[in-house]
Amino acid sequence: MCGRYAASRKPEDLVELFGVQRWDPTETVEPSWNTAPTDPVFAVLERAVRDADPQPDPRPVRQLRALRWGLVPSWAKSADVAVKMFNARAESVHEKPAYRHPFASRRCIVPADGYYEWLTMPSRPGTPRSALRKQPYFITPADGSVLAMAGLYEFWRDPQIREQDDPAAWWCTCTIVTTAAEPALARIHDRMPLMLRPDSWDDWLDPSLTDLDEARALLAPPPPGLLEARPVSAAVGNVRNNGPELTARVEPEPEPETTLF
Structure with missing residues (x-):
């Protein structure tokens, strides 16, 4: 968790919703109902604008940016680690080398319609793992x-590109912070x-809030009951499938009867 989510809101709507001050319309992300790690995603962040102005304004500006989902630490030798770093645990985000510095000053918000999770259905004892049936759920406000x-977001420079001013040399990647699921x-x-x-x-977006103890106070989960889960089609399991029908409620298959011998 969280390994798939839906994000279909228009950037113009996100700009208004989050009070974004700067967004480049050429920096686009297509609506997606099946976003997966390494995909481009929209994120809201606050950072000083790096323009060609010789005396840029140092004050942070709230921006809507297109990032790559799967954090690549600044010290990583390869971007291949991104596929394994799409989530960061709230309990340890302040101490893990890959996340500690971004948590201190490079926090962001990743907007979504909701996310997917799979429930492993009951099965007979001894059922091979490959034969276990899983019911996907869409969990949404x-x-x-x-x-x-x-x-959290981070910058990484591709060492294979020698030209310092080549935009392709710089990656901006992100990860989603997870916490313990609420009881329901x-x-x-x-x-x-x-x-x-x-x-x-x-407070979460404020880059001047760098005290780790203060930042950790922001990791408190919201009260339970704000999210609902609905069963959806197994088609979401294939990343090639992408459309609003993936979030529609379906009748889950009945649980198989188990016989004890």
Whole structure:
């Protein structure tokens, strides 16, 4: 968790919703109902604008940026690590080498409609792992609002590109912070994205809030009951499938009867 999510809101809507001050319309991400690690994703962050101005304004500006999902630490020798670093655990994000520095000053919000999780269905004892049946669920805010997932972002320079000013040399990647699932969702999976309430957005995005103890206070999960889970089609399991029908409720298959011998 979280390894797939849906994000279909238009960038113009995200700009208004999050009070974004700067967004480059050429930096686009297509709506997706089956976003997977290494995909481009929208993220909201606050950072000084790096323009050609010889005396740029040092004050941070709230921006909507297209990042790559799967964090690549600044010290990584290869971007291949991104595929394994799409989540960061809230309990240890302040101490893990890959996440400690981004957590201190490069926090972001990853907007989503909701995320997917798979429930392993009951089976007879001895059933091979490959034969276990899993029911996917789409977990989304019950009131239809945006799911503001806590994230971290980082910059990485590709050592294979020698030209310093080549834009392709620089990657901006992100990861989603996860926490223990609330009781109603724990039966599906024991982890969930850390959902940020609107009253915590400003503090989470504030790059001047660098004290780790203060930042850790922002990791408190919201009260339970804000999210709902609905069974959806198994088609979401294939990343090639992408459309709003993936989030539609379906009748789950009946659980198989188990016989004890």
